[in-house]
Amino acid sequence: METVTFQIWRGGPARRGGLAGGGKLVDYSIPVSEGMVVLDAVHKIQAEQANDLAVRWNCKAGKCGSCSAEINGIPRLMCMTRLKDLPLDKPVIIQPMKAFPLIRDLVTDVSWNFRVKKTIKPFRPRAADAADGTWRIAQSDIDRVQEFRKCIECFLCQDVCHVLREHHLQDEFAGPRLLVYTAALEMHPLDVEDRLQDLKRAQGIGLCNITKCCTTVCPEEIRITDNAIIPMKERVADRYYDPLKRLFRALRGRKKN
Numbered sequence: 394m395e396t397v398t399f400q401i402w403r404g405g406p407a408r409r410g411g412l413a414g415g416g417k418l419v420d421y422s423i424p425v426s427e428g429m430v431v432l433d434a435v436h437k438i439q440a441e442q443a444n445d446l447a448v449r450w451n452c453k454a455g456k457c458g459s460c461s462a463e464i465n466g467i468p469r470l471m472c473m474t475r476l477k478d479l480p481l482d483k484p485v486i487i488q489p490m491k492a493f494p495l496i497r498d499l500v501t502d503v504s505w506n507f508r509v510k511k512t513i514k515p516f517r518p519r520a521a522d523a524a525d526g527t528w529r530i531a532q533s534d535i536d537r538v539q540e541f542r543k544c545i546e547c548f549l550c551q552d553v554c555h556v557l558r559e560h561h562l563q564d565e566f567a568g569p570r571l572l573v574y575t576a577a578l579e580m581h582p583l584d585v586e587d588r589l590q591d592l593k594r595a596q597g598i599g600l601c602n603i604t605k606c607c608t609t610v611c612p613e614e615i616r617i618t619d620n621a622i623i624p625m626k627e628r629v630a631d632r633y634y635d636p637l638k639r640l641f642r643a644l645r646g647r648k649k650n
Contacts, residue, residue: 395424448500540616566601
């Protein structure tokens with residue numbers, strides 16, 4: 394068996410007031426075997442060397458989104474990152490997601506995402522168009538939003554987004570995960586709710602500069618930028634920045650007055 398060194402972040406958040414606190418990377422060396430993923434290594438370290446290591450996980454199948462972390466500086470799911478795909482001749486660095494407040498060790502507080510999600514206007518269907526009280530929907534319209542349903546809310550896209558990670562604009566920008574959620578509602582063939590003003594103001598979609606880093610880290614391979622964020626940007630631009638439409642609305646407003 395090959396012995397590999399893992400550097401795992403240990404400790405809690407830095408204390409307020411400039412007092413000593415925070416944490417540090419701690420070295421752990423363990424033998425690894427074929428087929429192991431990073432989460433296997435973390436569990437082995439937790440069982441044999443660091444019983445108090447805090448780590449969040451659940452399904453170990455890449456479907457719950459719980460074990461998100463930064464592995465060698467890249468936001469990834471620990472359960473889906475195989476050791477054979479990493480350079481094992483040097484320490485494997487495992488750190489918590491940096492875009493969210495640290496609780497302890499590898500566990501971060503992602504509750505902000507759920508609070509913002511509650512502020513997004515919910516699904517509001519149009520009236521039924523069939524005598525039996527149901528709807529008729531084209532399959533192409535269903536296929537368009539089905540991709541967004543694959544999201545497991547691992548929040549890796551939120552973690553890698555520079556608006557949240559580097560500029561800390563959580564009060565002004567909802568982030569790619571919640572823009573995908575909004576897109577799933579806006580593009581639903583039955584939905585009649587209007588969320589464009591919220592996209593422009595509360596969710597701050599204009600702050601996204603479409604670097605596609607969120608798409609790169611998505612474990613479900615959702616085309617976040619191309620299929621969700623850009624179409625929403627276009628809708629907002631059409632309403633608020635198209636000069637002809639602005640003129641038309643101005644003239645219509647005068648006529649009503």
